[in-house]
Amino acid sequence: MSMINNLRAAVRPHLRRSDEGPYDTLRPGHGPSAVVDCAVYQGGKRHGESCSPREAAQRVKRARETDAGSFSWIGLHEPTEAEFEGIAQRFGLHPLAVEDAVHAHQRPKVERYDDVLFAVFKTIRYVEHDQLTPTSEVVETGELMVFAGQDFVITxxxxxxxxLQELRHRLEADIDGTGLLAKGPSAVLHAIADQVVDNYLLVADRLQTDVDEIEFDVFANKGGRGTDVGRVYQLxxxxxxxxxxxxxxxxxMQQLSEPMQRLVDPDIQKYFRDVADHLARVTEQVHGFDELLNSLLQANLAQVSVAQNEDMRKITAWAAIFAVPTMITGIYGMNFDYMPELHHKYGYPMVLGGIVVICIGMYRGFRRNGWL
Structure with missing residues (x-):
């Protein structure tokens, strides 16, 4: 019921609120605003200084009269429903997508709402650690949502x-000389996807080191007792x-590179194919890590089972050896009248010697068969 109420509140008009909401402004460095940066781009260049989302929408409307490729880029960090409400209404964002963007914890996806693409990316950061333990945090995840319309990008x-600050500055400086910003919002969507996937590659390379370390510990562990299984499970x-x-x-990502995707500039679609190729490589690596760790768990459990079997064989062998003197001394403890040591001078030493010989013979036999 609360979700339905939220959706209704997001789409119904607010008759008693001003045109500019309390969070529809840019307050860098202080204040409650979730807007990190907001700018207008015209001809692939940043036009003017940072402004509020309201001002950006007005500037783009005027700029598109002479340049159809003009758009605004609004960056937000962890906005609340109240902070995002004015922006969502101003740019006509679908309430379902708005709810996903505010509450996070979404599955990576790309959805289309009329003329707006809504993309959800999981960001990954490798957590540095001196040694992998059963409680080590190896990767830290975050989320990045992108609304890409005809004349705006909202992250x-x-x-x-x-x-995304460094990415924004790099695109504005056009260091690689591609002029991607001139291609509009789909170019920004590609740049964000490319940065996220490139970071996946870096994290995968770092994870490779941890997986190799675990693999070495499993197969090179002295004594054949296996490594700490908690470390394998944690990784x-x-x-x-x-x-x-x-x-x-x-x-x-593959769908964004297809010619049928009309919301993406045709010149940008080839770049999405490159992103999809890199993502396929990462996916194969991660699947390989998962399968290898499954094999390492099985190998570790097999080592433990083998070690337990060896222990049981040793225990059984020693029990068999000690069973001989126990049996003989048990018989002699029955106090019969006719016992060797009662009537023969060397009977007692002979029985003890027989026990020792039998035990030594059994010990050598067990050693020869690998039980001891």
């Missing part, structure tokens, strides 16, 4: 990493978290 970031959990971020995104 919503959740988490303390994967800032597997982290790899599964990485896998949940990567695997669902492959098909959407």
């Amino acid at each position: 919503v970031r959740h988490g303390g990493h994967s800032s 597997k959990r982290e790899v599964l978290e990485f896998k949940r971020a990567v695997a669902p995104l492959l098909r959407p």
